[in-house]
Every structure is written in structure tokens, then in C-alpha cells.
Amino acid sequence: MTRTLVIVGYGMVGHRLAQAMRDRDVAGAWRIVVLAEETRPAYDRVALSSYVDTWDAGDLTLPGVEGVDIRLGETALEIDRATREIITSRGERVDYDALVLATGSKPFVPPVPGRDLPGCFVYRTIDDLDAIRAAVESAGRTGRRAGMVLGGGLLGLEAANALRGMGLSPHVVELAPRLMPIQVDDGGAGLLRDLVQKLDLTVHTGTSAEVIERDGRRMVVKLTNGVELDVDVVVFSAGIRPRDDLARAMGLTVGARGGVVVDEGCRTDDENIYAIGECACVDGMVYGLVAPGYAMAEVVADRLLGGTATFPGADTSTKLKLLGVDVASFGDAHATTEGALEVVFNNAVAGTYAKVVVSDDAKTLLGGVLVGDASTYTVLRPMVGRAISGDPAALIAPAGTDIAMGSLPDDAQVCSCNAVTKATIKGAIAEGCADVPGLKSRTKAGTTCGSCVPMLKQLLAEAGVVQSKALCEHFEYSRAELFEIVAGSGARTFTELITKHGTGSGCDICKPVVASILASLGTGHVLDGEQASLQDTNDHFLANLQRNGTYSVVPRIPGGEITPAKLMVIAEVARDYGLYTKITGGQRIDLFGATVDQLPHIWRRLVDAGMESGHAYGKALRTVKSCVGTTWCRYGVQDSVALAIQLELRYRGLRSPHKLKSAVSGCARECAEARGKDFGVIATEHGWNLYVGGNGGFKPRHADLLASDVDTETLIRLIDRFLMFYVRTADRLQRTSAWIEAMDGGLDHLREVVVDDSLGICADLEAAMRQHVGSYADEWRGVLEDPEKLARFTSFVNAPGTPDPTISFRAERGQRVPVQLGIPEVVSR
Amino acid sequence: MSVEFPLASLLPNRGVAALLPGDVQVAVFRTSDDQVYALSNIDPFSRAAVISRGIVGDRGGVPVAVSPMHKNAFDLRTGVCVDDPEVSLKVFPVRVDAGVVMVGAP
Numbered sequence: 001m002t003r004t005l006v007i008v009g010y011g012m013v014g015h016r017l018a019q020a021m022r023d024r025d026v027a028g029a030w031r032i033v034v035l036a037e038e039t040r041p042a043y044d045r046v047a048l049s050s051y052v053d054t055w056d057a058g059d060l061t062l063p064g065v066e067g068v069d070i071r072l073g074e075t076a077l078e079i080d081r082a083t084r085e086i087i088t089s090r091g092e093r094v095d096y097d098a099l100v101l102a103t104g105s106k107p108f109v110p111p112v113p114g115r116d117l118p119g120c121f122v123y124r125t126i127d128d129l130d131a132i133r134a135a136v137e138s139a140g141r142t143g144r145r146a147g148m149v150l151g152g153g154l155l156g157l158e159a160a161n162a163l164r165g166m167g168l169s170p171h172v173v174e175l176a177p178r179l180m181p182i183q184v185d186d187g188g189a190g191l192l193r194d195l196v197q198k199l200d201l202t203v204h205t206g207t208s209a210e211v212i213e214r215d216g217r218r219m220v221v222k223l224t225n226g227v228e229l230d231v232d233v234v235v236f237s238a239g240i241r242p243r244d245d246l247a248r249a250m251g252l253t254v255g256a257r258g259g260v261v262v263d264e265g266c267r268t269d270d271e272n273i274y275a276i277g278e279c280a281c282v283d284g285m286v287y288g289l290v291a292p293g294y295a296m297a298e299v300v301a302d303r304l305l306g307g308t309a310t311f312p313g314a315d316t317s318t319k320l321k322l323l324g325v326d327v328a329s330f331g332d333a334h335a336t337t338e339g340a341l342e343v344v345f346n347n348a349v350a351g352t353y354a355k356v357v358v359s360d361d362a363k364t365l366l367g368g369v370l371v372g373d374a375s376t377y378t379v380l381r382p383m384v385g386r387a388i389s390g391d392p393a394a395l396i397a398p399a400g401t402d403i404a405m406g407s408l409p410d411d412a413q414v415c416s417c418n419a420v421t422k423a424t425i426k427g428a429i430a431e432g433c434a435d436v437p438g439l440k441s442r443t444k445a446g447t448t449c450g451s452c453v454p455m456l457k458q459l460l461a462e463a464g465v466v467q468s469k470a471l472c473e474h475f476e477y478s479r480a481e482l483f484e485i486v487a488g489s490g491a492r493t494f495t496e497l498i499t500k501h502g503t504g505s506g507c508d509i510c511k512p513v514v515a516s517i518l519a520s521l522g523t524g525h526v527l528d529g530e531q532a533s534l535q536d537t538n539d540h541f542l543a544n545l546q547r548n549g550t551y552s553v554v555p556r557i558p559g560g561e562i563t564p565a566k567l568m569v570i571a572e573v574a575r576d577y578g579l580y581t582k583i584t585g586g587q588r589i590d591l592f593g594a595t596v597d598q599l600p601h602i603w604r605r606l607v608d609a610g611m612e613s614g615h616a617y618g619k620a621l622r623t624v625k626s627c628v629g630t631t632w633c634r635y636g637v638q639d640s641v642a643l644a645i646q647l648e649l650r651y652r653g654l655r656s657p658h659k660l661k662s663a664v665s666g667c668a669r670e671c672a673e674a675r676g677k678d679f680g681v682i683a684t685e686h687g688w689n690l691y692v693g694g695n696g697g698f699k700p701r702h703a704d705l706l707a708s709d710v711d712t713e714t715l716i717r718l719i720d721r722f723l724m725f726y727v728r729t730a731d732r733l734q735r736t737s738a739w740i741e742a743m744d745g746g747l748d749h750l751r752e753v754v755v756d757d758s759l760g761i762c763a764d765l766e767a768a769m770r771q772h773v774g775s776y777a778d779e780w781r782g783v784l785e786d787p788e789k790l791a792r793f794t795s796f797v798n799a800p801g802t803p804d805p806t807i808s809f810r811a812e813r814g815q816r817v818p819v820q821l822g823i824p825e826v827v828s829r
Numbered sequence: 830m831s832v833e834f835p836l837a838s839l840l841p842n843r844g845v846a847a848l849l850p851g852d853v854q855v856a857v858f859r860t861s862d863d864q865v866y867a868l869s870n871i872d873p874f875s876r877a878a879v880i881s882r883g884i885v886g887d888r889g890g891v892p893v894a895v896s897p898m899h900k901n902a903f904d905l906r907t908g909v910c911v912d913d914p915e916v917s918l919k920v921f922p923v924r925v926d927a928g929v930v931m932v933g934a935p
């Protein structure tokens with residue numbers, strides 16, 4: 001008989017339980033009802049702060065769970081354990097056989113007079129952020145605007161950064177003498193403070209708010225140290241308290257500092273009731289992190305299906321996200337273990353602080369703190385509790401010693417968010433997972449905070465699946481390395497390159513790659529000299545090969561805008577050569593069925609009418625789609641057509657590792673589908689939002705916001721940098737989406753490089769783009785003006801003009817389509 | 830029954846198509862070591878006359894032309910498909926004399 005499981009709370013952990021039950025309960029033993037106080041589907045609270053980048057809640061939404069009765073906006077009010085009934089805020093009664101409390105926690109608001117005034121907020125839900133934004137906007141003051149965050153912990157700093165994202169100067173007030181008192185020690189805290197202050201955050205430590213007052217639109221906060229702050233909003237981030245009120249009302253045991261007490265199977269004193277996530281208290285601990293909650297959800301799913309899983313305890317390592325300041329702490333960061341020893345490396349010049357805590361015999365790693373540079377966090381964290389070989393100082397040695405993953409035992413957790421061990425990942429690799437995206441979808445590792453992605457790469461490498469970066473049997477370099485070699489060595493021919501840096505005579509993989517690199521570096525026409533022999537047939541004939549050996553012709557139609565006169569030329573050419581005509585998905589027109597010898601004649605007419613190559617054949621910029629924008633559309637806020645044309649003309653002809661697509665929408669309705677593009681632009685009231693890394697195709701991905709509200713000049717500068725960085729560093733046939741996903745540090749790193757110029761290469765990238773723009777010339781015109789190139793467009797070398805006898809057509813819906821001939825001379829042994 | 834054309838119309842590491850009597854199509858290639866090869870121009874996998882438009886190179890030292898349609902590589906000397914030795918292209922006799930390429934029937 002089907003039993004009913006009711007989950008109270010649809011946050012991250014309730015969602016994980018629903019999902020785990022649906023995945024594992026293949027027999028359908030349980031009917032699942034979820035009562036959710038919040039009115040929106042479960043979302044990624046860990047990433048809450050990134051909501052201020054787009055104000056698009058959809059970006060945070062967790063995947064839906066099929067076949068579960070999810071009741072959004074319906075709170076559990078009372079629970080009757082005797083009748084196993086829940087009364088909800090809609091006045092309904094819901095029966096259960098098993099009940100799981102996943103009610104999470106609520107922010108703690110200290111009893112400061114004035115804390116209930118309008119303008120005071122907490123920081124926990126999407127609704128909280130919407131409310132803060134509304135208050136900031138309605139405060140409507142000009143000049144320097146400010147906000148105060150009470151609490152200088154991990155979340156407080158995130159909240160302060162979010163306020164900064166809304167255009168406020170944040171003040172952070174922390175009662176302890178240092179920031180992030182739980183995670184960071186005194187040694188690291190001084191450096192952390194310096195780094196944070198550089199970001200325009202004002203830090204007040206060792207003090208607290210005494211009283212909050214409202215004076216018209218202003219809020220004045222008096223601190224206990226006498227300082228007065230004049231702010232627009234106040235955000236409380238002074239810790240959290242488990243939401244255990246339902247459990248208290250039912251008479252279940254709660255912990256000394258709150259939290260529903262559960263055993264190692266996550267069961268409360270009532271055998272039908274479980275508690276998981278931030279509302280649960282296991283072994284005296286209440287965890288404020290998502291990973292232990294996920295582990296508890298898995299335990300309960302297993303138990304409900306007859307298993308005996310137990311909660312293994314969890315690690316409370318943390319890493320600060322988003323602020324652009326590296327801070328991490330793991331294990332016994334404060335050296336509270338008896339006899340623990342500390343090894344500290346404090347580099348005031350470089351602005352880094354690193355500490356490891358080891359056992360009294362210096363043989364076991366216990367924990368550590370990293371500030372300024374947390375790049376070793378992902379490797380050190382799983383080593384906690386493990387033996388270290390050699391000198392512990394080597395773990396944080398400035399030379400950046402590479403700590404091999406090989407030394408890590410198989411049961412060590414590589415991904416702490418999703419409790420994935422090294423063994424699981426090795427298993428997935430052994431079964432054929434050959435890249436990071438594959439590991440992500442197979443094991444869930446790397447899908448939450450992303451900090452373990454570099455380790456996934458390292459494990460792939462160590463497993464020998466070696467993500468061989470060799471391009472092919474002729475070059476042992478990756479495309480990016482080859483690019484550097486070409487750019488740095490001045491080698492400008494394939495022969496020179498393969499002689500000096502490769503072996504053999506080349507192939508259909510390395511030749512087009514070298515051709516593309518040479519073209520990106522602006523070395524004349526793509527069919528000049530030896531380059532012609534490197535090109536794929538599409539690039540060799542500057543047209544797309546079709547199944548019967550004919551080609552298609554795609555003139556560029558920038559932004560999708562075209563005059564009737566040009567349309568007529570296209571129509572006449574199509575009619576005169578009998579070309580099948582179709583509107584493409586890229587807002588332009590494709591003419592199919594041209595033979596090699598017809599191509600120059602067709603293009604002569606198109607070029608004479610002012611058209612040029614659309615590069616449909618190249619790994620190059622394809623189209624920049626547009627919507628009509630302000631010129632016609634009643635919703636448009638910017639001229640999207642003009643920008644799309646400007647971008648298409650700027651980047652036309654740019655050769656890249658894979659094709660590049662773009663679009664510009666005139667407002668947030670997004671009619672041009674810009675977020676499905678490698679770089680997409682959406683107009684805002686104040687300028688443009690730039691999104692990168694989107695594509696349709698086999699694995700669709702929405703582009704991520706790189707910069708918001710920028711003016712046209714800034715926008716173009718950022719796109720210049722982004723594209724050139726991509727052209728230089730991506731692998732062969734790697735779209736921008738896969739390139740960003742595979743990048744260490746992902747989007748944040750990309751932003752550091754192209755927005756903040758962290759590598760100091762932006763001037764160089766911009767110069768390279770200027771050189772491309774300055775040297776652009778239409779490839780088809782180049783062919784038409786060069787008799788030697790023209791001569792190659794012939795059907796037969798000994799009988800030019802004789803049509804290929806294998807090509808024939810039939811009619812379909814009034815146009816010509818290919819007929820494939822039966823060919824007798826195919827030999828098969 | 831052979832046809833001829835100037836060697837100069839053959840780019841190193843690239844092919845051209847030639848038409849033999851009886852509508853027979855040949856793909857003629859010239860490699861960087863100045864060898865000239867002639868194979869059937871018709872890709873047995875896609876049945877399109879495109880072999881001459883393929884990239885020339887080597888697979889493990891074997892000189893090959895790669896069909897532009899679905900990237901199958903064929904040994905320039907024997908016509909055998911490197912990826913699928915069951916399939917091969919017919920080989921044509923070819924000779925270069927005083928800057929003229931001569932291709933004959935097989």
C-alpha cells in the first residue's frame with residue numbers, strides 16, 4: 001500500500017529529499033506531499049547573493065521534481081502526532097505516515113531598539129532581497145548612499161557586497177574584534193580587513209548597534225562606540241536560529257541552542273518524524289551549511305526505503321564567495337585540538353595569509369585558514385584528518401607546491417557540497433566519464449559551489465584519462481598553446497610550424513586549426529599561399545558543402561536588417577541559378593545548390609550589389625540577431641538594431657575556435673534571444689547588460705551576466721576583450737559556454753580577467769581586436785579580385801565549365817532539391 | 830584513354846578533380862614531397878563527388894586525403910579507407926612528365 005510522506009519546508013534540503021525519493025523509490029511506495037511556506041519553487045539559497053546581478057529568480061530555481069504534490073505558499077501550522085495530521089495555513093488537514101521537518105532556520109535579529117522600523121531587513125530569501133531593493137530604490141536620495149550590515153561573518157560580508165551591487169556604500173558592524181570571527185583567526189583577520197576595505201566596505205569591529213532611528217527618509221544608527229551612521233537600509237546578519245517551533249509545540253526534544261534533536265538516522269523521539277537540514281540538531285550540532293543537510297536528506301531517503309544509513313557527521317569548511325576576496329577556513333581552524341601546532345605563512349607584501357593546523361606530532365593535517373589566496377583550499381580541505389608526508393610547511397609554501405591528489409585516500413570527500421568521495425569520482429572516470437561536465441552530471445560533484453572543479457580536473461588527469469591536450473598526432477600542444485607559439489614565434493606558415501614544433505605532414509585536424517590561428521592573427525586572405533591548402537572544404541570554397549557536393553551561399557545581413565533592393569538582388573540571383581532559398585534560424589537567407597564553378601558568378605553579383613560574405617562556412621562570427629528595439633517597438637528602451645549592426649560589422653570575419661553567435665534585444669522581453677548566444681546584449685533603462693557563454697544547439701545553456709548597465713563604449717571594450725581572450729585560450733571546437741565551464745574559477749575568473757584586468761592583458765587584447773577590425777576585408781571580394789584564386793573554382797581541371805555529372809535535382813514545393821545518384825564505381829573489397 | 834593538365838594547376842597538398850571519358854571522375858593530389866596520386870573522386874560513404882576537395886596529410890605516416898563530407902581518410906597510395914579497410918577508392922595510373930600530369934584509366 002502506498003504510504004504518504006509529508007515534507008514540511010521546500011528549501012534546498014527539502015528539495016533534495018523530494019528529489020532523492022523520486023530517484024530511488026522506483027516501486028512508488030511513497031506518495032509525497034511538500035508544504036512550502038515560500039511562494040516560489042525551491043531555489044539555490046547558497047547562490048542567493050548572485051540574485052542582485054540579474055534580478056531574475058529563474059536563475060536560482062532548482063530543477064523541478066516530477067510526481068510530487070508541492071503546495072507552494074502553504075505553511076504547516078500545527079501537527080497532531082496522535083492522529084498523524086497536519087493543519088495547514090489554508091485550513092486543510094494533511095495525513096502522513098512519515099513526516100520530515102525541513103524548515104531551515106531564520107535570521108537572528110538582536111533586540112536593538114528600532115529593529116522593526118521600515119528600512120530594516122534580514123537576508124535569507126529572494127523576497128528579502130526584493131524588499132531591500134525596493135527600499136533602496138524608493139529611498140531615492142542622490143549623492144553618496146549607504147547601507148549598514150549588522151554582522152561581519154560570512155553572510156554579513158556577502159550581504160554587504162550585495163548592497164554594493166545595488167549602488168550603496170556598505171558599513172559592516174561586527175561585535176567581535178575581527179571579521180569572520182568563526183572562520184578566521186586573528187592573523188588572517190587583519191589582512192581580510194584590509195582587503196575588504198579596498199572594496200569600499202567600511203568596517204566597524206568590536207562594536208554594535210545601540211539604537212536605530214528613522215528621520216524622514218534617512219535612517220540613523222548609533223553604534224555603542226559613539227559613531228553615528230546615516231544610511232538608507234539596515235540589514236541584520238547576526239546569525240541564524242533553527243526553526244524548531246513546530247517541534248517544540250509537539251513536545252519533541254530540542255537542543256540547548258535550539259534545533260530538533262535527532263539520532264544518527266535523523267529521526268526525532270517520534271518514530272514517524274524526522275528532521276533534516278538547518279532545523280535539525282545531530283549529536284549536539286546544528287549545521288548552517290547545505291552539505292550536511294543534503295547528507296541528512298540522503299539518510300532519510302534511505303531509511304524510508306528500508307535502509308540503515310547513518311549521518312556521518314560533516315565538515316564545516318567554508319569559503320567566502322562573490323566578494324572577490326579569497327578567504328577559506330577548514331577543519332580545526334582555531335587549533336582547538338589538544339596539542340595542535342600551527343604553521344603560519346604571512347606575506348604582507350603579497351597580501352596573503354596561510355595557516356595550517358597539524359597534530360602534536362606534525363603528522364596529521366587538522367585544519368587551516370587561507371586569506372588573500374585560497375587556491376589551495378580545494379586540495380587541502382579533503383586532506384583534513386589525513387597523514388601528511390613531509391614538512392607541513394610545504395602545504396602552504398609560497399612556491400605553490402602542487403599537492404598531488406594521488407596522495408588522497410579513496411574515501412576522502414572531494415566535493416563536500418554533495419558528499420562525493422574520490423572513489424566515486426574515480427569510478428565514474430573508469431566507467432568512461434572523460435571530462436568535467438560528464439563528471440558533474442554523473443556524480444553531482446561540482447554542481448553546487450563549484451570550488452571542487454579544479455580537483456575533478458586533476459583526478460581526470462591523474463586517472464590517465466589524460467585530457468590529452470594534444471591537438472592530434474602531429475602536435476602535442478593544445479590549440480591555446482599553439483596560438484601562443486604562433487603569436488610568439490612569428491612563424492607564419494604551417495610548414496615552418498610543423499617542422500619546428502610538430503611531426504609528420506599534418507592532417508584534417510591540425511591544418512584548419514593553424515589556418516584559423518593565422519587568420520585570427522590577421523595574416524592576409526585565408527586563401528593566400530599555403531594557407532589555402534590548410535582550409536576545410538567550406539573555407540576553401542568560402543561556402544558550405546551540402547550532401548550532394550554542391551554548396552550554399554549566405555550573404556551577410558547585419559542585424560537581420562535588409563533593404564528591399566538587396567532582397568531583390570538575392571531573389572534574382574536565386575532565380576537565375578535555380579538556388580533553393582530558405583530563411584535561416586540566424587535572421588538571414590541561405591541559397592542552396594550552387595556548384596563550385598557557379599560560386600564566383602553568384603558572388604560577383606552579390607558583391608556588386610554591396611553584399612559580402614556571411615562566413616556561414618567558417619569558425620567565425622556568424623550573426624548578430626536583433627529585435628526591432630526603440631525604433632518601432634513600443635517597449636524598446638535602446639536601439640537594438642543599430643547596436644546589432646555595429647557589433648556584426650565590428651566582429652565580422654573574426655576567426656575563432658568555434659563559431660560565434662550574438663544577439664541584441666531592445667528590452668528585457670528579450671525577443672532576440674540574446675541569452676542563447678555566445679555574447680548577448682540586453683538593453684536596460686541605463687545602458688546595456690552583457691551576457692556571455694550562451695548557446696542553443698546540442699546542449700543549450702543560458703548566457704551569464706558579465707556586466708550590467710554599461711554604456712556602448714564600455715560594452716564594446718568588454719566584448720573586444722572577451723572575444724580575444726576566447727580566441728587565444730579556448731580549445732579547438734570549444735564554444736564559449738564550454739570554455740567558461742572548463743575554466744578554473746569559471747565566470748568569476750573570466751570577470752576578473754576581462755573586467756578587472758587581473759592578468760594585465762586587456763590592453764593587449766584590445767589592441768589585437770583593433771588590428772582585426774582595421775584589417776578586415778571581405779573574403780569574397782578578395783577572391784573575385786585575384787585571378788589565381790578564381791581559377792580554383794572550377795568543376796574539372798581538364799574540362800572547366802563541364803558540369804559535374806553526378807549532380808542533379810528534382811522539384812519539391814516549387815524549388816530544386818538534390819537527387820543523390822546511384823554510383824556504380826564504388827569498390828568494396 | 831588518358832587526360833592531361835599542367836602540374837602548375839595542382840597546389841601542393843591539395844587536390845583537383847579531372848574528368849575522364851565516360852564521365853569518370855578522378856581526384857588528383859600533389860603532396861608536399863611532390864608525389865602525385867590519383868583516386869576515384871567519389872566518396873563511397875556519402876556518394877558525392879568530393880574527394881578532390883579534401884585535406885591532404887598523414888595518419889601515422891600513411892599519406893591520406895580526407896573526405897570533406899564525413900572526414901573518412903583514404904590512403905593516397907592504395908585508396909584503402911584508413912578508418913574502415915573494407916572500403917576503398919579505385920586507384921588510377923598517374924604520371925608527371927615535363928610539367929604535365931597524365932591520368933589514365935585504371
Ligand code: SRM
Pocket residue numbers: 544545546552553554582583584585586587588589590616622623659661676694695696697698699735
Ligand atoms: C542554415 C541553418 C539552418 C536553417 O536553415 O535555419 C543552419 C545550418 C547548419 N548548422 Fe546550425 N544552422 C543554422 C542556425 C543554427 C542555430 C540558430 C541560431 O544561430 O540562432 C543554432 C543554435 C544556436 C547555437 O549555435 O548555439 C544552430 C546550431 C548548430 C550546431 C550546434 C552547435 C552547438 O554548439 O551545439 C551545429 C554543429 C556544429 O557547429 O558543430 C550546427 C551546424 C550547422 C551546419 C553547418 C551543419 C554542417 O556542417 O553542414 C549546417 C550547414 C549550413 C549550410 O550549409 O549553410 N548548427 N544552428 C542556420 C544558419 C544560420 C545562419 O544564418 O548562419
Ligand SMILES: Cc1cc2nc3c(=O)[nH]c(=O)nc-3n(C[C@H](O)[C@H](O)[C@H](O)COP(=O)(O)OP(=O)(O)OC[C@H]3O[C@@H](n4cnc5c(N)ncnc54)[C@H](O)[C@@H]3O)c2cc1C
Pocket residue numbers: 008009010011012013014015035036037038045046047048049074075076077102103104105123124125155158243246276277278279287288289290291293319321449
Ligand atoms: C546568503 C546566503 C549564503 C549562503 N551561502 C552558503 C554557502 O556558501 N555554503 C553553504 O553550505 N551554505 C550557505 N548558506 C546556507 C544554506 O543556504 C543553508 O544551509 C541551506 O539553505 C539550508 O537548507 P534547508 O532546506 O535546511 O533550509 P532553507 O533553505 O532555509 O529552507 C527551509 C524552508 O522551509 C520553509 N518553512 C519553514 N517553516 C515552514 C512551515 N512551517 N511550513 C512550510 N514551510 C516552512 C521556509 O520558508 C524555507 O523555504 C547560505 C545562506 C544564505 C542565506
Ligand code: SF4
Pocket residue numbers: 627628629630633634635636637640665666667668669670671672
Ligand atoms: S525585446 Fe523588447 S524592444 Fe525588442 S522587440 Fe521585444 S519587446 Fe520590443
Ligand code: FES
Pocket residue numbers: 414415416417418445446447448449450451452453
Ligand atoms: S565542493 Fe561545492 S560543488 Fe563540490
